[in-house]
Amino acid sequence: MWRWKAVPLMLGLWAGTVAQAQEVGNGSPGAMPDMTEHRGVVDDTWIVAPKRLPGATLAGVKNYADEGDIAAGVSLRYRIDNAQWIIADVFIYPAGEGDSAAMLRRAAEDFRESVAYAERQQIYRNVWWGDESAYTATLPGGRTVEGRVLPIVFDAQQDMLASRAYLFYRKLYFVKIRLSTTVDAVESLADDADSFIANLLGGVDIVSVGTCGRRMDLVMVPPGQTPPPDLKDGASSDGYRVLLRGGKPGTPAYAAQLAKTMTLAAKRQRASGCTLLDYHPPLEDDTRAVLHLSFGPEDWGTSPKSP
Known part of the structure; x- marks a missing residue:
């Protein structure tokens, strides 16, 4: 549990995003998706x-x-x-x-x-x-x-x-x-x-962006191997556990599949209110007001939590 300025930091701030990669079977890890560096639990x-x-x-x-x-x-x-x-x-x-x-x-x-x-x-x-x-x-x-x-x-x-x-x-x-x-x-x-x-x-x-007090779990699966039950469409229900299928990094097909998976993961993370992936907020226009809060690294406190 972590709260806004309500209790002393439990184990200090977990600054920066940590990606924990797991390899399933004998597949070799592919290129890791780019992770945004964060100041704290909630940056913005x-x-x-x-x-x-x-x-x-x-x-x-x-x-x-x-x-x-x-x-x-x-x-x-x-x-x-x-x-x-x-x-x-x-x-x-x-x-x-x-x-x-x-x-x-x-x-x-x-x-x-x-x-x-x-x-x-x-x-x-x-x-x-x-x-x-x-x-x-x-x-x-x-x-x-x-x-x-x-x-x-x-x-x-x-x-x-x-x-x-x-x-x-x-x-x-x-x-x-x-x-x-x-x-x-x-x-x-x-x-x-x-x-x-x-x-x-x-x-x-x-929508908040930061470490969210979470770790990103990347699961590697070789071609032809059945993915874990919670990753049938590439991302867990909360978006913090992601399937990376084996393939050749740098090819258009690999890049397209990776982009699709990470887009789905980001969408599911945002549904819970916080994402550690890239987020591009909409601009204010005639239909909406957009208000921005920018936090310091010590404004939110947490201990890291695995998916």
Whole structure:
């Protein structure tokens, strides 16, 4: 388990990518794919946010790293089309790796502490907490994401506001979606939450690049030999174990097969939120905002983990 600035480094940072090659049968190792040198567990993260979601438009973004607070990550504000009285704020900030249920508990504790801090600073007054409960977001396509929801009512800037914080743990980051409105419109929070949250979680991508606290396992198989069961299409389900078939390095056929395999591995690594292979982030344009966080080698801590 590794966490963002939460505990002392367990065994120090594992800087640089390590490729562990295994030879199956009598095949000889071919040319190793190029590996990017990394500063630490996570070197960079890109958050890609659609400027237009079904039923909502991106109204503003903020990168807290620009203010020297990279631990706060980034925030997005969306305007919900038919409910413009709702303030829809999204906060995406580093979490680390851990059990999903434990990480969600930590996110809830962090949120409660942030509200307590606002009370101490008299930013919030007369805070009333509703019952915390589990929340399941159903994304387009039917995939589900488990989270927590914490409702509160508070007095802020002479307005009594109702707010719901929806907390999720995704791709090494916490995603906090906060929907707020005046108390007389509180029923609209529940009415508009499900579709907005589903479209947001399905639309925003988070990709980190670094060692990811992992080793790359390269398995060599001679021509004609059956590959291991988990490598039938060339890469394991998480992308950290890769099949390299025997062949003649330097030939077009070998290069094409290697490129295809590594592309599949990179795609599967990114699906978990972190890749140690090359990643070329998209450019910001009229359809998306792209926010970049660049970390130092001591910002994330881990012990190396084999696939």
